[in-house]
Amino acid sequence: MNSQSSALPNYRFCVAPMLDWTDRHFRYFFRGLSKQSLLYTEMITTGALLHGDAPRYLAYHELEHPLALQLGGSNPDELAACAKKAEAWGYDEVNLNVGCPSDRVQNNMIGACLMAHPTLVADCFKAMQDAVSIPVTIKHRIGIDGRESYDELLDFVGQSVQAGCKRFIVHARIAILKGLSPKQNRDIPPLKYDVAAQLTKDFPDCTFILNGGINTLLDCEHHLQTFDGVMVGRAAYHNTYEWATVDQRLFGSDTPIISREQAFLNILPYIEQHVKEGGTVQHISRHLLGLAQGFSGSRRIRQLLSVDIHKQPAREVFDQVLTYLQSSDVNG
Ligand SMILES: Cc1cc2nc3c(=O)[nH]c(=O)nc-3n(C[C@H](O)[C@H](O)[C@H](O)COP(=O)(O)O)c2cc1C
Known part of the structure; x- marks a missing residue:
């Protein structure tokens, strides 16, 4: 195993x-x-x-x-x-x-x-x-x-x-x-x-x-x-x-540490595939809130993924999340 x-x-x-x-x-x-x-x-x-x-x-x-x-x-x-x-x-x-x-x-x-x-x-x-x-x-x-x-x-x-x-x-x-x-x-x-x-x-x-x-x-x-x-x-x-x-x-792994932004980018094709198979974006977006804790903008990201995602097109919400995640202090 x-x-x-x-x-x-x-x-x-x-x-x-x-x-x-x-x-x-x-x-x-x-x-x-x-x-x-x-x-x-x-x-x-x-x-x-x-x-x-x-x-x-x-x-x-x-x-x-x-x-x-x-x-x-x-x-x-x-x-x-x-x-x-x-x-x-x-x-x-x-x-x-x-x-x-x-x-x-x-x-x-x-x-x-x-x-x-x-x-x-x-x-x-x-x-x-x-x-x-x-x-x-x-x-x-x-x-x-x-x-x-x-x-x-x-x-x-x-x-x-x-x-x-x-x-x-x-x-x-x-x-x-x-x-x-x-x-x-x-x-x-x-x-x-x-x-x-x-x-x-x-x-x-x-x-x-x-x-x-x-x-x-x-x-x-x-x-x-x-x-x-x-x-x-x-x-x-x-x-x-x-x-x-x-x-x-x-x-003891020496692989590079993934950034929050990359972790989020990596889940997007998975969400797309899930929707193609008949699922909803929200089935997955609700699990992503733990990516955003403890930095400026994290509260807004959680709100985007838990509230706005039910009202706006997912693409727009995800673009906003990405903009926050690209700001410099998120991985500190
Ligand atoms: C929402 C939720 C659901 C849980 N469901 C299960 C479960 O299905 N099986 C189980 O053995 N424990 C379940 N637990 C207990 C956790 O596996 C764990 O034993 C408990 O949360 C203590 O660990 P923690 O302090 O790290 O959270 C659940 C806990 C939470 C918060």
Whole structure:
């Protein structure tokens, strides 16, 4: 799965699965900034994949590799069938979601509620891994309400390790399943990086990717002293250009750093093609706001891409964006 140009594994820097955000368009855009990062799809439930329009969920652009498909489910046979689809479609990894706290998914035994069922998760993992030869990984929390002790976390991870799991993504806070919304569950329970770090000591043969509250490359460099990789969610989406130096700083690449203007120019033919195939400009423009943060004119660019794009011809909006991006202070 590693790309040829670096000896370091792609999971050293991952972009988190985010429903409605990390669709194929955002992933393509992000890939324009970093060739090495490992990208994750939004969570797709086994039900959607087995009974819905599978090609719609699974299609992606070849340039998105290395790419992991995240699944939500708790039926081992269904998860195995979906893992097979992931492999057949050329995904580089399949990941099981044991971190999502939403009520909707809890009712279907999907996501963080599965932390209360370590044996079932281990069975799910085993069924998936037996079905495919690509890596199967687990993304989980450090606990849930009522199951917050380190011993319970050890038991959870330990059972999956016994079943053969070697790579875990640890969102380093618990999920509170009763009383908090998914959004609150990404901020209110405190981050406990020390708990995630303890896992690296207790399972030295496994690979642990740290997730939660990582906002800058400096944060990444710090955490990479303890963890095998980092996974960034909201900051990758809201401040996308921050990550234009990931390949150089975290993977040792000596390729030139792309400018904001070039990153924007590169997405234009992709948008054109999408529109030719029947899509809309807005499907993609909504994902580009993270290119414009923290310089004079950035607010106007975000407004152009989120408001004006619905009222004016796209060509005119894009020309204005380009004019702002060509001003001298944007890449500083
Ligand atoms: C809009 C949104 C959607 C998300 N959807 C998923 C998802 O589909 N699967 C998942 O495992 N986590 C999902 N998450 C959680 C993120 O993957 C990540 O664990 C969380 O945001 C913490 O990382 P961060 O602090 O870097 O954002 C979502 C987060 C956001 C903000």
